[in-house]
Amino acid sequence: MISLNDEVMLLRQVPYFGRIDACKLKLLAFTSSRVCYEPGQTIFHQGDASEAAYVVLRGTADIVATAPGGEMIIGEASAGTMIGEMCLVSDAPRVSTVRATSVLELLRIPRDSFLRLIADNPRMSFEFSRALAETIRDKAAGLARQLARRPERIV
Template identity: 30%
Template sequence: MLAARIEWMQQMPIFGAIEAATLEFLLAPAPLIEVPAGAYFFREGDPATCMYVLEAGRVSVSKHWQGDALLLRELAAGDCFGEMALIDLFPRSASVRADTDCRAIELTPDNLYRLFEHDAAQFALIQMNISRELSRRLRATDALLFRARMGETWPAPAPLPPAG
């Protein structure tokens, strides 16, 4: 099971080119958590304490605006979320709700610091991978902001649908 999990994680952008032994070391203290459908991994404004690697299930990422929860995106097994918690330590910028029963690996800054002490080069590679992922997201957001400033319009985000 561990070998399959490691191989699966190596296919993800954040863990690409990370050695199997490094992932095994990183995963050793990392708990698997289960979140039932309809419950939240975290809510916008909560303290940011960890990131998650979604192993099973589907989640919705949403933000609140004028009293409504609006859907930003949906994620499925193989996606990561909450990675900004490993970089900036600011409160959560969005909410993540389990749409189905979910299982996820929880990684904390302490997990990464432990890796830094063990293998600084692999730690640096994970940090670069996280930075690349955040950079891709920032570029997409910049493009949307530019298009909005140029007068392009598109439909408002839909309300968060019920879990199910």
């Protein structure tokens, strides 16, 4: 069984939290809950209200976008990946669906805890913004690559 300290170790590998104090991460982990999903279970659906972000502790999941044309896997999450963090900040509905592809263990970080922690730690806020910017850039680049590969799937 993974203990809180192991979770902290894992959180440190997440780009957003790499430079944040261990004791703050421990607080973040403590205020979060650990949840398990079976393969095939959906963590959240595209269009759902977003209440929490997740960090994958163990297992894998698909990130799926639904367009009128059908579903498309736009990414995969594995240990150390953070899911759903953007909507947490912007208070928007989920832009994609996440589905477990193996036994999945996640750390569920509620919106309130997360925003509170950011508000308390200006440095964390900065680190988070920078990491977020990097993620968006990577994603955009990835999407461009995907688009080049399979243009016919996108309507």
